[in-house]
Amino acid sequence: MVSSKNFDLPYDVVVVGAGNAALCAAISARQEGCKVLVLEKGPLHKRGGNSFFTDGAIRFAYNDLDAIRKIVPNLTDEEADLIEMPQYSEMDYLCDLMRVTQGKSDPSLAKQLVLQSYDTITWMKEQGVTFILNYENQSFEKEGKRHFWGGLPVKTKNQGVGLMEQLFSRAEEIGIDIWYESRATELITKGENITGILLEQKGEIIKVNTTGVILACGSFEGNKQMRSQYIGQEWEEAIVRGTEYNTGDGISMAIDVGAKKNGQWSGCHSIGTDYNAPKVGDFTKPGDIFKKHSYPYSIMLNKEGKRFVDEGADFRNYTYAKYGREILKQPGHVAYQIYDSQVRPLLRKEYDLEEATIYQANSLEELVGLLPVNQEQFLKTIKEYNSSVQEGQYSPTEKDGKGTIGIFPPKTNWALPIEKGPFYAFPVTCGITFSFGALKVNPIGEVLNEKEQPLNGLFAAGEMIGGIFYENYPGGSGLMSGAVFGKLAGESAAIYARKNSKAAI
Missing domain, CATH: 3.90.700.10 (Succinate dehydrogenase/fumarate reductase flavoprotein, catalytic domain)
Incomplete structure (x- = not known):
């Protein structure tokens, strides 16, 4: 029998999901003074979302090797002398993104991703994420030097596992609450504002009061029925490369309260x-x-x-x-x-x-x-x-x-x-890694309604954002998008909470 209860202690921000985008959002909101709760659908030993399964390669714009050395500070002068590192400018990144998506990527979201990429990498480093050069997959030895190529010279240490270990460590260090085996099921509204969220946890239905919700719980690639419905029946046979828990819950909850769909619903990575x-x-x-x-x-x-x-x-x-x-x-x-x-x-x-x-x-x-x-x-x-x-x-x-x-x-x-x-x-x-169909979100992470106006108190990041990737994407852009829009959604939710919440520190 399912019981229910209210969780009376309010949170300024509840983040749904616990991958790279979700934890970047949670850390960002917490740094802005919010009391933050993270809801992870899976158990402790299966936390980390799709990010856990990545090889950690992350794409960002940079000027030269000196810019890379600020991200990878343990690179010695002797090592640097043996490296050929071509510039990968913001224009290079933007052109690659628009080229591989056949010009369909939303220009405002694409530019935000590119322009915020280096600053976000620097911020991630400040949160304790360790980056290393991607020697194995993005360089070749030629005439005694390592020649990097493809705009993807950096990855996280110990791949996605290391990334998530470091983000979880940071989240716990700064006092973010994390609930496992907690499946968000419904957004609670009063008038035009988000006021809480319902979740299932160990046979109970729990209501958590909150001012803002950040949806960062992935797309619907783990949902065979949705894959068949939106991408095609043959996709029932596709292997799900990442977490089994990305089943479109966040997308459905948002649509139920008036969010607008966006992106290529028939496409996927x-x-x-x-x-x-x-x-x-x-x-x-x-x-x-x-x-x-x-x-x-x-x-x-x-x-x-x-x-x-x-x-x-x-x-x-x-x-x-x-x-x-x-x-x-x-x-x-x-x-x-x-x-x-x-x-x-x-x-x-x-x-x-x-x-x-x-x-x-x-x-x-x-x-x-x-x-x-x-x-x-x-x-x-x-x-x-x-x-x-x-x-x-x-x-x-x-x-x-x-x-x-x-x-x-x-x-x-x-x-x-x-x-x-x-x-x-x-x-x-x-x-299949993730589906491209998701929600309409503006460049600061606010979820938009059918009139393309912000839904008060609702934000999104990561694979929840539709409109960036179509048909294809430049390698390493998924982690970068998650981090950029996670950080931005956290900041936006914090600003909203300061204006509307009684719980803000």
Whole structure:
């Protein structure tokens, strides 16, 4: 039997969710003097949302290596002398964002994300988050130096696990209350104002009085029914890469009180992930270990033995978030990344983990014989690809223009014949990270109604914000967006609370 009670001690701000965006919002509001409660749907050992599963790479604008060294202060002069760090300006970031979203990203939100990115990274460092250089995935050694590329040179220490450990530590240090196994179910309003929130906790319905609510509990990628309804029936088969608790609760609660929908409800961030990855994120194996992101050096074939994307269209930072859905469209929702010994040393570390599914053979005929595919067509496609590869200088540190001619789809960059054994096949399927459809939110984190006016006392951050990402996104922008709009939502909620709350310190 479900019982109910009121929680009489009021909070200025209640944050729903406990990932990167949520904790940045909670810390920001607390720093502004608010009494803050965080509601985490999952248990203590499954806290951290999708952020827990990331590899920690975070995209921000910076001027030069000196700007990076302020974020990574333990970098020695000797190390710095061996680094080539191209500038990644605010304009570079904005252009990348608008390019990969086909110009659909809301300009006001896109500019806010970009312009606030460096200051927010600095603020995160002040909160105790440790950043390191992303040597493994975003640099190559050339002529004795490490050359960084792709605008993504920094990651959090110990990946998403480290990020969340440090944010939780900071939240607890400054007196933020965190309730686990507490599922927010309904926003309470009086007139046009948010006055409280209902939640389920261990068989009880609890009402918490509050002046402001920040929704930062993710999108609906963990909800099979919503995936099918909004993105397509085939998405019922997608692996959920992150937390199982992102089931659209916050979106539904906000819409119930008049929030406007926004963004690409038919779209999502999805990637190629190991075919045998867990069906939902495994909190005992964090760190984004199942992804397979070295495909620009491969060719990818489906079960019928046919290629279906230009693997070398761009750096993986700008294609991986959309290629997952292309894999999902293939027969059996599976594809095979094929490599030879020429490029095997270039593959990212996830290809060497014991969790990686791999087939290896000394000849292509032997390799294909190990796979449940149309073997004749598979070998024919590889032969045609090898014959189409053009001369040129192969350079994995830049878009080298070494492509193919006479086949479709082409391979625009990094095309080498697959001819030197041993040969390798990695089966991949589609893993969904988060959905792009969410709420209409302004650049300071206020949730808007159908008239595009703020809903008094309601704010949002992270994946709850619709309108930033369409079709695709630049790698590392999800964590950055969560932090930027989390911090802003916390500040906005605090300003609102000071005007309206009796509990503010």
